[in-house]
Amino acid sequence: MRLKRLFSGYVKGKSNKEEERIVEVWYERKTASAREKVTEQEAEAFSEEAWQEFKDWRKSKKSQKSKRMRLMYGGAAAxxxxxxxxxxxxxxxxxxxxxxxxxxxxxxxxxxxxxxxxxxxxxxxxxxxxxxxxxxxxxxxxxxxxxxxxxxxxxxxxxxxxxxxxxxxxxxxxxxxxxxxxxxxxxxxxxxxxxxxxxxxxxxxxxxxxxxxxxxxxxxxxxxxxxxxxxxxxxxxxxxxLSTAWREGTYYLNEASFAEVALRIKQIYNLSLFVSDDIQLSQPIHMTLSYDIPPEVIAQGLADVYHVSARIENNTLILAK
Missing domain, CATH: 2.60.120.1440 (Jelly Rolls)
Structure with missing residues (x-):
């Protein structure tokens, strides 16, 4: 019954610092490992009402570290x-x-x-x-x-x-x-x-x-x-x-090939990249792509690199002379 009291108090803002830390550690430990499972005895220790309160509270808490947790009960499935x-x-x-x-x-x-x-x-x-x-x-x-x-x-x-x-x-x-x-x-x-x-x-x-x-x-x-x-x-x-910044939504391209530029534009903006045959694509690209940068800005940047015109239509970024 102690876990029931801890979770219920945590949700209602009545926990002290030590009790809050116990709940947080328990939650992070259960979320971090797919091997660990909640036993039937442990699950029974939570009242359905207190556990639902806790899940609702976690969902409503706006945090970049929030995760969705799935409880796995014993048996062959684990x-x-x-x-x-x-x-x-x-x-x-x-x-x-x-x-x-x-x-x-x-x-x-x-x-x-x-x-x-x-x-x-x-x-x-x-x-x-x-x-x-x-x-x-x-x-x-x-x-x-x-x-x-x-x-x-x-x-x-x-x-x-x-x-x-x-x-x-x-x-x-x-x-x-x-x-x-x-x-x-x-x-x-x-x-x-x-x-x-x-x-x-x-x-x-x-x-x-x-x-x-x-x-x-x-x-x-x-x-x-x-x-x-x-x-x-x-x-x-x-x-x-810089190489791992894509996880936060930014791509730093350094001496990137045209193939990589096309791939990243597709990933970020869902735009295909079309280039007319008379444009030479051997020049390496140095540029930053981000979800915060409008695609029109990227299009103009590529136009400046290749000295061509650029436009976006029908989910395609078109470069042409």
């Missing part, structure tokens, strides 16, 4: 859960429920596709993954166990890997590239239409290997770009914070 997808509303990006995705994926599931939504995943080991739009992710069947943790990504995602020195965490991306860590945070961009893959490290050490014998070890604020046709891996110093 054994197959490997990934819980939690609502991920970064500030300035998500404007409606249509931009969110939630659900549960089992260990042997097919790809989880983000489409035009942002996903926030929590694996059963506690690893957190922010998946960008137009990406596909899955836990490899039979390869997330007591010895190894292997996943596959096509697209872009930011990983915060739970440290486990006995189980390396490996991300497989197209072309045989592998990114291996024990516990760190890093970003991978591996969209097939870009023709290259980029791994950028925010914290810890990351080993990147291709299908052959090449590998490179990256430390924080270092990145590697892999182009399959060249087959080269090399480290370069970067500002890792």
């Amino acid at each position: 054994a197959v859960i490997a990934v819980m997808i939690i609502l991920f509303p970064p500030a300035g990006i998500v404007e409606s429920a249509a931009d969110l995705y939630s659900g549960i994926v089992t260990r042997d599931a097919h790809y989880t596709e983000s489409g035009d939504k942002l996903l926030s995943l929590v694996l059963e080991d506690g690893t957190k993954i922010s998946v960008n739009k137009n990406s596909r992710f899955r836990v490899l069947p039979g390869k997330f166990n007591s010895k190894v943790r292997e996943v596959e990504l096509i697209g872009e995602a930011f990983f915060e890997v739970a440290r486990d020195e006995n189980r390396p965490f490996i991300v497989h991306t197209p072309g045989g590239l592998q990114t291996q860590v024990l516990g760190t945070s890093f970003n991978i961009t591996a969209y097939e239409e870009l023709g290259e893959q980029t791994v950028t490290v925010l914290t810890g050490l990351v080993k990147v290997s291709d299908a052959g014998e090449q590998s490179v070890l990256l430390k924080p604020d270092f990145s590697t770009v892999y182009k399959k046709e060249k087959g080269t891996l090399s480290a370069r110093h970067v500002d890792a914070g």
